[in-house]
Amino acid sequence: MIIELKQKFSQYKLFWKIQRLYKLIKFEVAKGYYLLKEFAVKFSSMLAFIFNMFKNSLPYFVLPISIALLTQSLEAPLRPLFVNNGWIVLKDTDYSTLVATVTSISGLFIGLYYTAITSISGAIYTKLPQSLRQLLFNESIGKNYLRYLVFFTFLGILFLTQYVLGYRVNPINVPIITVLAGFAVFAFYQLGVRVLSLFEPTELSTEIFKNIHKSVKNVIPGNNNWKVPEFQKHEQSKVQSWLESIDALATLSSSERHLSGKVFLKFVDQITRFLCWYEFNKDKVPRNSEWFESKLEHPDWYKSNDSVTNRAFQFGQILQPKIVRDYRWLENELSKVLLTCLKTNLNSKNYDFAHGTLNYIKLYVEVISKKGDIAWSLKVIEKTASIATTHINLVCKKDTDQNENLTILCDEIAGLPINSFLAFRQGLELRDGIKISDFVKKKEWRRSNFIYEIPLSENTIKKLEWLSERLVFEYQIENKYITPDWYILGGVSREEELSFIKNINLFANEVGKLYQSWVANLISARRFWLASTCIIREKEFWSKFSYQRSKLSDYQNSLLAHKNNEAQWSNFELDNIFDVVEKRLNTIQDINEVVLKGLLPYSRPASLPDYHGFLLHSLGESVFEALINNDLGKVGKLYRTYVWVSFYKFSELISEKYKHTWQIENQFRIASAALVDLFDLTGYAIVISKFNKNKRLELFIQSIWEQYFNQEQSRFSQVLSTVNYFDSFPGIGNRWDHRFNWKNTINLKLSSEIDTKEIAMSKHYFDTEKVKLHNDPIVRLFARNPRDFNREGIDAFVTTILIPKLSSEDERLVNVRRDLRNDILREKEKYDKYIKSVSDAE
Known part of the structure; x- marks a missing residue:
């Protein structure tokens, strides 16, 4: 019906005019409704904005009004007091x-x-993340100063309003407005200095770490909402956003030349101090907290339980x-900044700043190790070493590698494992069996942060969290703790021992691999100066490791004292670790020889350590130790x-030029010390070879000297002159104490290991003498009682090597006491006589 009418009226123009007018009216009505709705939305938004502004500024709105009302109420009673004391009340205009x-x-x-903040933002912060720009505008010092100015300005407006409304000039207002204005001026000076410092974006890092500190403290037990997972996740998300800002600051500092030096180092200082603080406070956060990042790990099908599969x-x-x-997760991100700075x-070859960065890394490594996380400590060391190696x-x-800066860099890197171990050893005192026992006896398990009081290992904290839940439940049900202390103490001590074993194995194996790879790579690249640095540091590491043997054993025993179930404890033997250490120390002796040979073609600059001298000294000690231990294979090798090398060191020392005679004489005395050591050690080697009846070693030593003398005719005279000059110089010679230790060691060994027999030298009863029962007279001579022993290894060298080669009157000994014939x-x-007396007695 409607369609038919529409078709009928559509034939007339009036129908179309009416329809057009209807659509126009409908559009205008809809338009008006939309505009009215938009106006309502904008008006409500404006009201909300005004309300929020008023709410945020309420303290700075109410406080000035309160002060104005208070001063006005005090005006009448206090005016006579001001006038009587000579105060001049200002005129209205003034x-x-x-x-x-x-x-x-x-x-x-x-x-x-x-204006200043806008300029800084446009010049420096345009390429930085929004969070950092927002931090600039919310910078705490400037923000608080602006709040003060807002308060002060509104207070001044209120005082003017009182005057406009016809109130008398209030004498109290003048000192108030003066003092507040003076503070605003002086504070503006301080703020100006602060604003200028903001041209260095790293200045904002102070605010960043304040916020991160706050977030960490919020998730520690005892604070509000610390148990709520959503709150923990929220705090973690906040820190993630701050990490973006830190990353942006690190990127900017590394790319801008004017920021990569002291500014970057100052930034790293703040990061390091936070990391050191966080290392000990992180363990107060429960292990299942959402504060820690979580990821999914898919199990292996064939390693899973059958029922599960x-x-x-x-x-x-x-x-x-x-x-x-x-x-x-947090340390991973922040440690990247330290490595980026290095x-x-x-x-850019700013080695002073690089060494400063390494000092911060060393500090962080020490804190990690003291806490007991050696795995993470070694990761930091490996990453640091990788950057230095590149x-x-x-x-x-x-x-060339004869570079002072590279040597210092290599020495600092190679010293990091030593710092790590010593810090670890120091940290053991904080968690030994006695400390754990005192901790357990407190029985404060209901206190939420009790189990985090002492620095324990990761697995021990998890064990304590598991135990504390059950102990609290026990107390709630029984109104007392049922689980005995010995059970808790045994479980905690066992976890700590497992952690100790893991860390000791890491030091013995992983650190050993680190040093081995460093030294091997440097030797293969023929960088012997740097290899010397590493091998010396490695020997220092193992020596200090061995020196701490008793302390490590005491710590382990303090934990084993609480053993209550043998099946659950490991059968770890600390002696096995030190066997590994001993083997590595023996290997180092062989490597020293290789490195020392590689160093010989190079003269040492005064700016570099005397690796030649140190390694030569070490080589001599290795030979002497091998003689004492009867390790003839090593003696023959070294x-x-x-x-x-001893003759090379002599030539190196004697080549220096001096003007004065006394300087030349002193120079020769110092240089000859290297050869006197050699002569002394050679004599002891001959004595020991005779003692062990090892003719092969004795012939080997003689053949080396024969070979040396036969190469040049002057060499024998040189050696003889060196001995004579050494004996003719008054006083105690250089390195006398070192050779004296050799002398005592040899005498003690021979006198204690060779049997002694007392024989009669004549018919008189008291005419007796002690005889050492050994076939060789030189051995018996060196095996005398220590009080009667006054011979040295160089005497045996002179007697067996030099004297048989004396061929003319000019070739003679200055000190005839060297001749033992x-x-x-x-x-x-x-x-x-002793043999004869024995045969007669038989």
């Missing part, structure tokens, strides 16, 4: 001018501050992943090198 001027200056300060296969599902917490300064490779492509004859006669 009062209004003062208040208006001060108020306008306050408003000017607000404008200047925002059967159920998953039955329903056509994969194995459900497990949630794994990353307890190092890399940046090394690339830099060394780049520099050595164009230059002795030849020791001979040639008469002593040997007397020893033979005495021993023959």
Whole structure:
């Protein structure tokens, strides 16, 4: 019906006019409704904005009003007091001018501050994240100062309003407005200095770490909402946003030349101090907290329980992943900044700042190790070493490794494991068996933060969290703790022992691999100066490790004292670890020889350590130790090198030029010390070879000297002159104490291991003498009682090596006491008497 009417009226123009007018009216009505609705939305938004502004500024609105009302109420009773004491009440015009001027200056300060912040933001912060720009505008010092200015400005407006409304000039207002204005001026000076410092964006890091500190404290037991997972996740998300700002600051500092030096180092200082604080406070956060980042870890099908895999296969599902917490998520991000700073300064060859960065890394490594997380400590050391290695490779492509900066860099890197171990050893005192026992006896398990009082290992904290839940439940049910202390103490001590074993194995194995790879790579690249640094540091590490043996054993025993179930405890033997250490120390002796040979072609600059001297000394000690231990294979391997390097060291020391005679004489005395050591050690080697009846070693030593003398005719005269000069110089010679230790060791060994027999030298009863029962007279001579022993190894060297080669009257000894032939004859006669007396007695 409607359609038919529409078709009928559509034939007339009036129908179309009416329809057009209807649509126009409908559109206008809809338009008006939309505009009205938009106006309502904007008006409500404006009201909300005004309300929020009023709410945020309420303290700065109410406080000035309160002060104005208070001063006005006190005006009448206090005016006579001011007048009687000589106060001059300002005229109306003077009062209004003062208040208006001060108020306008306050408003000017607000404008200047925002102008400065806008300029800084446009010049520096345009490329930085929004969070950092927001931090700039919310900078705490400036924000608090602006609040003060707002308060002060509104107070001035209120004082002017009182004057405009016809109130008398209030004498109290003048000192109030003056003091507040003076503070605003002085504070503006301080703020100006602060604003200028904001041209360095890293200044904002102080605010960042304040916020991160606050977030960490919020998730520690005892604070509000610390148990709520959503709150923990919220705090973690907040810190993640701050980490973006830190990353942006690190990127900017590494890319801008004016920020990569002291500014970057100051930034790293703040990060390091926070990391050290966080290392000990992080353990107060429960292990299942959402504060720690979580990731999914899918289990292996064939390593899973049969019931689990059967159920998953039955329903056509994969194995459900497990949630794994990353307890190092924050340190992973922040430690990257330390490494970036090191890399940046090394690339720009700012070695002073690079060494400063390494000091911060060393501090962090020590804190980690003291806490007991050696795995993470070694990761930091490996990453640091990787950056240093890359830099060394780049520099050595164009230059030699005889570089003072590279040597210091290599020494600092190689010293990090030593710092780590010593800090670890120091930290053991904080968690030994006695400390754990005292902790358990407190029985404060209901206190939420009790189990985090002492620094324990990761697994021990998890064990305590598991135990504390059950102990609290016990107390709630029984109104007392049922679980005995010995059970708790045994469980905690066992976890700590497992952690101790893990860390000791890491030191013995992983640190050993680190040093081995460093030294091997440097030797293969023929960077012997740097290899010397590493091998010396490695020996220091193992020596200090061995020195702490008793302390480590005491710590382990303090934990084992609480052993209550042998099946659950490990059968770890600390002695096995020190066997590994001993083997590595023996290996180092062989490596020293290789490195020392590699160093010989290079002269040492005065700016570099005397690795030649140190390694030569170490080589001599290795040969002497091998002689004492009757390790003839090692003696044969190392002795030849020791001979040639000793003569090289003599030539190096004697080549220096001096003007004065006394300087030349002193120089020769110092240089001859290296050869006197060699002569002394050679004599002891001959004595020991005779003692052990090892003719092969004795012939080997003689053959080396024969070879040396036969190469040049002058060499024998040189050696003889050296001995004579050494004996002719008054006083105690250089390195006398070192050789004296050798002498005592040899005498003690021989006198204690060779049997002694007392024989009669004549018919008189008291005419007896002690005879050492050994076939060789030189051995018997060196095996005398320590009180009667006054011979040295160089005497045996002179007697067996030099004297047989004396061929002319010019070749003679200055000190005839070096010649032991008469002593040997007397020893033979005495021993023959002993043999004769034995045969007569038979």
